[in-house]
Amino acid sequence: MHPPISEYLARVRRGLRCPLERRPEVMEELCGHLLDRADALMGQGLSHTEARRQALREMGPGWSLALRLSLANGWSPLVPLFRQIWAMGLGFQVLVAAVMVLDRAPEVQFMPVWEACSYGVLLAALFTFGFAMGRIVRSWAWAITLIFALIMLFTRESQGIEALPLSAMIAVFVGSVLGSRRELPSLGRPAWVSGGAVMLWWLGSDESARGLLVRLPDAVVGWAIVASPWLLWLCARGLEQLGRRRLAGPAA
Amino acid sequence: MPRTDDKLLEGNLATVLMAILSDGPSYGYAIIVEAEERTGGRLRVRQNALYPALHKLEGRGLIAGEWRQAGGRRRRYYRLTPRGRKELERRRARWREFAASMNDVLREPRYAPADL
Numbered sequence: 001m002h003p004p005i006s007e008y009l010a011r012v013r014r015g016l017r018c019p020l021e022r023r024p025e026v027m028e029e030l031c032g033h034l035l036d037r038a039d040a041l042m043g044q045g046l047s048h049t050e051a052r053r054q055a056l057r058e059m060g061p062g063w064s065l066a067l068r069l070s071l072a073n074g075w076s077p078l079v080p081l082f083r084q085i086w087a088m089g090l091g092f093q094v095l096v097a098a099v100m101v102l103d104r105a106p107e108v109q110f111m112p113v114w115e116a117c118s119y120g121v122l123l124a125a126l127f128t129f130g131f132a133m134g135r136i137v138r139s140w141a142w143a144i145t146l147i148f149a150l151i152m153l154f155t156r157e158s159q160g161i162e163a164l165p166l167s168a169m170i171a172v173f174v175g176s177v178l179g180s181r182r183e184l185p186s187l188g189r190p191a192w193v194s195g196g197a198v199m200l201w202w203l204g205s206d207e208s209a210r211g212l213l214v215r216l217p218d219a220v221v222g223w224a225i226v227a228s229p230w231l232l233w234l235c236a237r238g239l240e241q242l243g244r245r246r247l248a249g250p251a252a
Numbered sequence: 253m254p255r256t257d258d259k260l261l262e263g264n265l266a267t268v269l270m271a272i273l274s275d276g277p278s279y280g281y282a283i284i285v286e287a288e289e290r291t292g293g294r295l296r297v298r299q300n301a302l303y304p305a306l307h308k309l310e311g312r313g314l315i316a317g318e319w320r321q322a323g324g325r326r327r328r329y330y331r332l333t334p335r336g337r338k339e340l341e342r343r344r345a346r347w348r349e350f351a352a353s354m355n356d357v358l359r360e361p362r363y364a365p366a367d368l
Contacts (some may be wrong), residue, residue: 025328026303026307027330028326028328029280029303030303032279032280032281032325032327033280033281033299033302033303034327035325036281036325037281037299040281040285059299059300060298060299060300064300065303065304066302067298068303068304069302069303069304069307071304072303072304072305072307072308072311073307073311074311075281154289156292166345
């Protein structure tokens with residue numbers, strides 16, 4: 001590839017914000033276009049070098065093209081802002097979860113609201129953990145769920161921890177699946193199948209079923225309080241998508 | 253040959269692209285060449301607007317892309333989906349209606365100012 005073209009494409013690649021698997025395709029398409037255009041300009045009598053430079057001039061600045069492509073591929077300038085909110089929420093959850101674990105001495109009697117919140121914190125932290133892991137390893141959400149299930153199994157049996165019934169599994173599983181895929185229609189089938197199997201297995205256990213029934217309503221309330229950054233993030237994303245569709249009109 | 257106003261074209265770029273693809277699958281560069289040829293060079297699609305518009309249409313399911321080997325190079329060919337075809341028909345009808353309205357508004361005055 002001619003150096004100016006490869007440098008230009010590298011600039012576009014650096015600025016491009018779209019799913020990782022989409023990037024090589026976008027870059028290959030752009031590269032083909034630039035080469036086609038340069039060939040056509042050479043046919044009009046321009047030299048090899050001048051034709052490539054002219055093709056790049058016509059394409060405009062790399063950062064501008066990268067921004068347009070990112071927006072067309074579903075990225076939004078609001079995403080970095082949401083990431084900040086998410087990071088703050090994560091920090092908060094981890095902090096409170098740590099305090100909760102440290103304070104959970106057997107002689108301490110929690111008030112019901114505090115207990116619900118603390119349980120919610122734990123679920124939110126697990127959900128966040130699952131989400132973060134899902135984002136990192138992408139389509140391996142099912143593996144995270146499976147590994148977590150094994151850890152839970154051994155921990156529960158060896159230390160007698162009963163505060164992690166099915167709802168904790170669900171938190172990690174849903175988090176990891178959502179983290180691995182942005183768009184719901186393309187959620188990994190393996191994740192659903194393996195996660196579903198793990199949940200059924202947990203449901204089959206009397207202890208976890210009892211624990212779920214007793215704890216779930218409290219946990220949902222507590223989770224809603226503690227996971228408010230998450231809920232805000234999800235609402236904002238939904239509103240943003242809606243707004244962009246309205247701005248775009250009935251079609252592109 | 254005077255060129256079409258850039259802003260006017262940008263607002264209708266998706267329609268232009270879909271209209272060209274309604275004749276058969278094509279790839280990015282060939283689409284802008286076709287647009288120029290059809291209009292005798294009056295309509296020139298800005299190159300940095302082409303792919304964002306194509307990707308947006310693809311994201312909305314109005315066109316579909318697939319890689320093919322052509323001319324010694326791998327090219328991403330786009331074709332109009334059934335949903336895109338319906339959308340194009342709707343846009344055609346709207347455009348005709350709009351153009352007719354504009355023509356009515358912009359017709360030559362019946363009376364010259366000197367007659368008033």
